[in-house]
Amino acid sequence: MTSIKDSLYSQPLGEVNGFAFDENVAQVFPDMIQRSVPGYQTIIAAIGLLAGRFARPHSVCYDLGCSLGAASFAMRQNITVENCKIIAVDNSSAMLARLENLLEQETPRHSTIIELQCADIRDVKIENASIVVLNFTLQFLAVEDRENLLAKIYAGLLPNGALIISEKLAFEDTRQQALQIDLHHAFKKAQGYSALEISQKRTALENVLIPETFAQHQQRLQSVGFGSTELWFQYFNFASFIALK
Numbered sequence: 236m237t238s239i240k241d242s243l244y245s246q247p248l249g250e251v252n253g254f255a256f257d258e259n260v261a262q263v264f265p266d267m268i269q270r271s272v273p274g275y276q277t278i279i280a281a282i283g284l285l286a287g288r289f290a291r292p293h294s295v296c297y298d299l300g301c302s303l304g305a306a307s308f309a310m311r312q313n314i315t316v317e318n319c320k321i322i323a324v325d326n327s328s329a330m331l332a333r334l335e336n337l338l339e340q341e342t343p344r345h346s347t348i349i350e351l352q353c354a355d356i357r358d359v360k361i362e363n364a365s366i367v368v369l370n371f372t373l374q375f376l377a378v379e380d381r382e383n384l385l386a387k388i389y390a391g392l393l394p395n396g397a398l399i400i401s402e403k404l405a406f407e408d409t410r411q412q413a414l415q416i417d418l419h420h421a422f423k424k425a426q427g428y429s430a431l432e433i434s435q436k437r438t439a440l441e442n443v444l445i446p447e448t449f450a451q452h453q454q455r456l457q458s459v460g461f462g463s464t465e466l467w468f469q470y471f472n473f474a475s476f477i478a479l480k
């Protein structure tokens with residue numbers, strides 16, 4: 236996916252507003268996420284492979300907080316079973332309008348449909364799911380809303396279904412926490428972001444993106460019923476894990 240270079244935080248902003256997934260962000264999103272999230276492309280490719288393994292015939296694959304649909308496209312590319320549908324959900328109309336446009340331009344049409352829903356993932360019905368993806372989305376939900384969402388996903392998953400969650404992580408140990416944040420900033424610097432861009436973006440995300448430790452995620456997933464949750468990927472403070480029903 237081609238995209239305009241992200242320079243949203245390159246000039247000094249008098250006041251840095253809370254981060255929002257608006258038109259400005261949607262326009263530069265592929266560049267922004269690639270240069271901000273270590274391992275993003277690797278995770279997307281692996282979500283494709285996981286969909287190839289977990290998608291069952293006549294079931295639904297959910298991409299919750301789909302943005303421009305990178306995970307949906309990767310899943311679709313790897314799904315070989317018949318009559319499987321992908322439901323991609325986001326509450327940013329700017330993101331979904333762009334994704335709708337991308338899908339409309341496609342020829343020929345794929346046999347696996349990607350259906351779009353402009354909605355809050357807390358209000359979406361999850362049923363007959365073989366795989367559910369929360370790729371860097373749960374972190375934007377109020378912490379107190381996370382358990383209900385995960386319980387709903389667990390209930391909507393078929394037996395042996397999988398939930399893939401990718402998140403920015405926090406660390407209990409303060410030295411480790413400081414180190415990992417620093418390493419992430421070094422990653423962003425190596426991707427061409429300036430110190431000003433890094434610092435203004437950090438301010439914008441404060442109280443908007445709320446990271447938790449892997450142990451907190453694992454405990455919550457266990458408490459809503461997931462029998463097993465393991466990390467399959469980590470690059471500094473960015474990780475992806477698989478929870479199995």
Ligand code: GEK
Pocket residue numbers: 256268299300301302303304305306324325326327330354355356357369370371372375376
């Ligand atoms: C990818 N998964 O490229 N309901 C619906 N959507 C939401 C909600 C909510 N309550 N909260 C946030 N979002 C994508 C990347 S980006 C991650 C996901 C990032 C949406 C929000 O509008 C945005 O599009 C997405 O979740 C998070 O694989 O930017 O760090």
